[in-house]
Amino acid sequence: MAKRESNVDRVYEALRRMAADFAFKPDQRINESALSEVLGASRTPLREALNRLVAEGFLTFQNNRGFFCRPLTPSYIMDLYEARVAVECEATRLACSRAADADIAALADYLNRMEPEYQSATDPEELLAMDESFHARLAQLSGNSELQRILNNLNGRTRYIRLIDLKRMRDRAGGKAPGDISAHRQIVQGIAARNAEAAALAMRSHIEKRREEATEAVRIAFSQLYVPDE
Amino acid sequence: MAKRESNVDRVYEALRRMAADFAFKPDQRINESALSEVLGASRTPLREALNRLVAEGFLTFQNNRGFFCRPLTPSYIMDLYEARVAVECEATRLACSRAADADIAALADYLNRMEPEYQSATDPEELLAMDESFHARLAQLSGNSELQRILNNLNGRTRYIRLIDLKRMRDRAGGKAPGDISAHRQIVQGIAARNAEAAALAMRSHIEKRREEATEAVRIAFSQLYVPDE
DNA sequence: GAGTTCGAAACTGCATACAGTTTTGCGGCG
DNA sequence: CGCCGCAAAACTGTATGCAGTTTCGAACTC
Structure with missing residues (x-):
């Protein structure tokens, strides 16, 4: 071999x-x-x-x-987040119409099992990994491998910004992860109820909220990238 | 130089x-x-x-x-079309909320100018080029270069199937292009009216109609690819 | 005749070399 | 002091060669 x-x-x-x-x-x-x-x-x-x-x-x-x-500009990051909205909302819709009940239940279960870890975790990398994992699993429910592929690519390219964002949140107040997991739960509930519009809407507002945070994070990223070491 | x-x-x-x-x-x-x-x-x-x-x-x-x-399977083509729905519907929504009136008017004008050519053209390659051009212009209205990039990629990968589909249509009845341009017109009208939901819905049903045709086209593509020459 | 083995041929993986292009730095000029 | 021009240095673009892997086919076995 x-x-x-x-x-x-x-x-x-x-x-x-x-x-x-x-x-x-x-x-x-x-x-x-x-x-x-x-x-x-x-x-x-x-x-x-x-x-x-x-x-x-x-x-x-x-x-x-x-x-x-690649250059790093606010509009570039915006573009990536908007593309994520496109991909993930459609993945959510597709999941509503074709995911197996068992698979949806498995995702909900995953969310429950992760919750304590998610609530207690402080390491941004760990938090991000869990978040990305949830979104990837959800995309899997769509059964569409192209959407999964595109999402994976977009996630890779926003990863740095999201990390900056999470670090910022950690360093300020501690009230972030709870809100987040409830958003995830809301999306899964929409899917379980086979309510495509509700689920897609929940997904959309979830990502758009992140996007707004990210815009601020880009500014921070700039300072970290151009002033940083020594 | x-x-x-x-x-x-x-x-x-x-x-x-x-x-x-x-x-x-x-x-x-x-x-x-x-x-x-x-x-x-x-x-x-x-x-x-x-x-x-x-x-x-x-x-x-x-x-x-x-x-x-790459392999060619119906489910692969379905995935690509579904991804197109995701990308183009969101591009349409974004166009509704932020495209300049002048740019929308320019797209409508483009549609009008193209119509005679579109109606009379019989060469599938030419028809497809015009269709892709319309969709690319529409994506431009979104102002999001990522969506444009992804769409361009998806179009490239469905190109062959779409050609097969168009050839099939040409060889049967001649009643295809008219329906098509009216769908395009409907989408542009929705954007001009800043009615995101209507425009996105028009786009969705437009692509999904194409997708169903494409499924049949895949079967034909198979025969052309595996039996074809000599 | 079907299956197996093994060696040769074909092909891929990668390092290296060299040609062509861009960048850099220096000296001269206004 | 800044600007231009030019030559050297640095870097990219691509061909080529060889090592390692896979594929193919013929000879052999059962």
Whole structure:
């Protein structure tokens, strides 16, 4: 048998994480030679991975000038959140009309089991992972793998902003997670009742609330990205 | 000054067209050496382009086995159409709430100017180009470049099926284009009236009608792809 | 004749090299 | 002091070669 994971895959995963976390600063040019040395691979597999990330919207590319980190602007983040609304609301509608009762119940159960952990967690990364997991599971109920794929991509690209947002919340008052899980519960209830409009509406307002928070988070992200170290 | 288009771009465009048109049969393995010779480029840029197409969902990839044409199944096409509903309905809603009157009027005007051409055209490729152009313009009205990007990708991946569908329509009765443009007109009217729900509903039923046709078209596509030549 | 094994051929994965382009930095000029 | 021009350095674009893996087919077994 052979190795299951190629060099390109490894490099791709590393880059994806770096790009999602803005390890490259917005608009920063990416030096292939330097990066290939850091990642322990030659430029050929590195460029293959970079090309994938361009296609996924994590990076940009200019002829004869190379790869760049995507810019970070409020309107870009807005666009991503609006796209999330589109994808997740439709996924919710589809889940209403075709998800199995057992699967809906399983999601509700998941929500219940997670609740204590969710309420007590303070680590933003952990909170975000749980939140993303819920939304991914919900998208699964739609039975549509394209919507799942798109959502996964959008989540990857808003991840950094959402983390900033969660950190901000943690550092201020502690009253955030409770409201959040109730929103999730409301969505699941709508699905369980097979009420597509209600469920989709709950999803929409849930995401739009997040989006408004995110706008503020972008400003903070800016300061973290441009002033940060030393 | 330099050449604006690199070799990779050229190869990418060629491959994208080939993939969209199923010049490779579903699940067919793609031979890099042979393909690089056909396209007049070495394997390095070819592989970079192939990687982009994998990220965009036009091809698949397996470690140590190479690139494959995506499979073609009814459920896959359904997924793409459902994703289109998600994206275009939300784009329509956004257009209602924020497009400039002038831009909406321009789209209505475009529809009017195109109508004679649309009514008289018989070439499926031409019809499809006009249809895609309308939908792309409408997405532009949303002011959301992510939705535009996703729509563009989805259109690329349903392109072949839609062509098959249009060919089928042409070969049967001639009563198709008229119904179509009226649906477009209805959507634009909804936007002009700033009636988001009506416009989105019109868009939804427009695409869902197409989707049902497409399901039948997939069956035809199968026969064309697996039995076809000689 | 169906199934198995094994070696050769074909193909992919990746490093490297070099050509062409862009960027940088320095010296001269206004 | 700033600006232009130019040459060197740095970087990207792509071809090529080789190592490792998979695929194919012929010979062999039952």
